[in-house]
Amino acid sequence: MPLEAPLRIRFLVVGGGIAGLASAIALARVGHEVAVLEKDDGQSNSGHHGIRIPPNMTKILSNWGLKPQLQDVGLVSRILLFSRLENEELLGTQVWDYEVLKEMRGEFLLTTHAELHRILSDAAVAHGVNIRYDAQVVSIDPDLGQVRLASGDTLSADVIIGADGETGISRDVLVGQHDRGTPVGMSVIHTTIATKEMPDAIRQANVIFAGFGNGCGAAAWPIHQRKEVALEFILRDPATEGTWGDAPCTDLSALVPSPCDPRVRLVADSATNAVRTVIKDYSPLESWVHDSARFVVIGQAAHAFPAIAVQAVAMAVEDAAVLGKLFCHLSSRDQISSFLWAFQDIRQKRCATLHQVELGYIWFMTLQDGPHQQARDEGLKERYRAGKNVMSAEDGEEETPQWRDVRATFDYDCEDHADDWWVQWGLLRERAKSPEASQARDLVFTWSNMGVAVDQSTDAKRE
Ligand SMILES: Cc1cc2nc3c(=O)[nH]c(=O)nc-3n(C[C@H](O)[C@H](O)[C@H](O)COP(=O)(O)OP(=O)(O)OC[C@H]3O[C@@H](n4cnc5c(N)ncnc54)[C@H](O)[C@@H]3O)c2cc1C
Structure with missing residues (x-):
């Protein structure tokens, strides 16, 4: 609590x-x-x-x-698959150890x-x-x-x-x-698609798929109890405006490279809800x-x-x-x-x-x-x-x-x-606020300050 x-x-x-x-x-x-x-x-x-x-x-x-x-x-996802975007060539895997x-x-x-x-x-x-x-x-x-x-x-x-x-x-x-932020020349296009249209590879396990293309890349993972797949496609892009909540962008199919991993191609060709977010640099x-x-x-x-x-x-x-x-x-x-x-x-x-x-x-x-x-x-x-x-x-x-x-x-x-901050600094600051009070408190001799438990009920009975 x-x-x-x-x-x-x-x-x-x-x-x-x-x-x-x-x-x-x-x-x-x-x-x-x-x-x-x-x-x-x-x-x-x-x-x-x-x-x-x-x-x-x-x-x-x-x-x-x-x-x-x-x-x-x-x-719950424990597997990452890395492959080439153009030809599905598997580059490597990362399995998170339980x-x-x-x-x-x-x-x-x-x-x-x-x-x-x-x-x-x-x-x-x-x-x-x-x-x-x-x-x-x-x-x-x-x-x-x-x-x-x-x-x-x-x-x-x-x-x-x-x-x-x-x-x-x-x-x-x-x-x-x-x-307003400065566009860096890259965008991400986000979409989702029903998995019944997807080959087994993505929907079988809770795999995060990462595709590396020439100057572009894709990440995809299952959502909604594997009934859908979410895809993010990142590319070099001259667009300067685009953010969450914008109307769907219509050019995803044209933007993914050809040839392309057929799974990503399928998503790109059938996406109806794709949104473009332009990556911008904001001064810190x-x-x-x-x-x-x-x-x-x-x-x-x-x-x-x-x-x-x-x-x-x-x-x-x-x-x-x-x-x-x-x-x-x-x-x-x-x-x-x-x-x-x-x-x-x-x-x-x-x-x-x-x-x-x-x-x-x-x-x-x-x-x-x-x-x-x-x-x-x-x-x-x-x-x-x-x-x-x-x-x-x-x-x-x-x-x-x-x-x-x-x-x-x-x-x-x-x-x-x-x-840690509270223990190292916050408490210290609180104590420093009233040094006399805390000193006085520390100087008072009581059995409980000495760490000895006193049975108050016995004292009361004596009185
Ligand atoms: C509509 C929307 C959809 C998103 N969808 C996704 C997604 O699908 N996947 C993903 O990875 N990330 C998504 N994001 C981004 C994600 O939320 C952020 O990357 C991150 O989580 C941090 O969010 P934040 O709460 O700091 O800012 P934001 O997510 O930008 O939230 C800011 C909130 O402030 C509200 N707001 C702005 N100005 C005002 C104002 N003047 N008065 C009152 N309210 C105001 C906005 O409406 C918004 O609800 C989305 C963001 C938004 C706004």
Whole structure:
């Protein structure tokens, strides 16, 4: 059971996406009053495309008691298959070891954005969170702790959380201007297709399939109890606009290379719900916390991951979990600012590191044909021929750098890091606030201070 915060304060969350809902759960379950303001109607702000939930995120949702709901919708995946996109040539495999995943206290789950979104919004409501739909925030005044809605209503709170994504107004408040992001020249096209139209290879097991093409790549995995497959196709693309919720794009079939793995070709040719998200570079925010210490950004608003990144959703949930863990210790208002700065300290480095790791994966997956691509493919095939996982160590090597990265990512328990901060710094700060009081307390001689249990009832009888 989580600790209940000794002091209950009011939070307003701008944005009812994954980050917004997750932070609402994390804060409400430790006793705070939380309202979420979502501009959409509660349907159009979730997507029907695939999501991979890595172990570092499943362990948080399990801690929050959501494991049964996740197991209902998610497929547990333990196998990754790597192949050439043009000709299905198998390059290698990665099988997650059951014992290793157990040690990491999390599974790799496959589901959709809409299913995850529904689980989180149901949980938020169950924790007493007030979710207001059709509530578009048009301005934020961090100094006053106020937001104004398009309807004209003004709402106030002790702390405002900006969870409105990379294009929302929360980033603008911190940057001081609207950051449109710079297209990097790549897009991801997301789609889903019924598996009855797919050959067995993809639907038989809960396999994540990764196809490496010439300057492009694809990832696919089963969803909806294997009745459908989700596909992401990443390519070099001059398009400059395209995001979640846009109308379906119609050119996927023309965009995938020819010749192409027939499974990917089939998906591309029959896709009717494909959505293009253009990958943009957003300048990193120096600070996620406003000087007023009443406003903080989280999720995509704080750290915009490309839409193909496995860790995009997980980072939003980790942000939320850390906020919840810190604010469960709130006993006076003067702690708010130190908790928000602690949140930034704990999260900024982790997110920046994983952002780089994800960019590395994109580079690796989409190498153009040439010496680097040949070296990549040969390296993978060599391991496969030797019966090894793609991330297995070479003889004499303890672990590969790739495995080190993956282990550090999946093993990480963000809630432990928040607890460590509290023990190392938070408690210290509390004690430092009243040195005389604590000194005096320490100097008073009592048997219980000496660790001796006194039977009070015997004393009482004597009297
Ligand atoms: C409609 C939609 C569909 C998506 N579908 C998928 C998917 O299928 N697969 C996948 O991997 N990822 C998907 N994503 C992206 C995924 O949610 C993010 O990559 C990541 O999980 C972090 O999300 P976030 O909550 O920080 O930001 P977002 O997901 O961008 O959520 C931001 C939320 O804030 C709301 N909002 C924005 N401005 C305002 C405002 N002014 N006032 C009130 N509310 C506001 C938005 O409507 C949205 O609900 C989708 C995102 C959206 C918005």
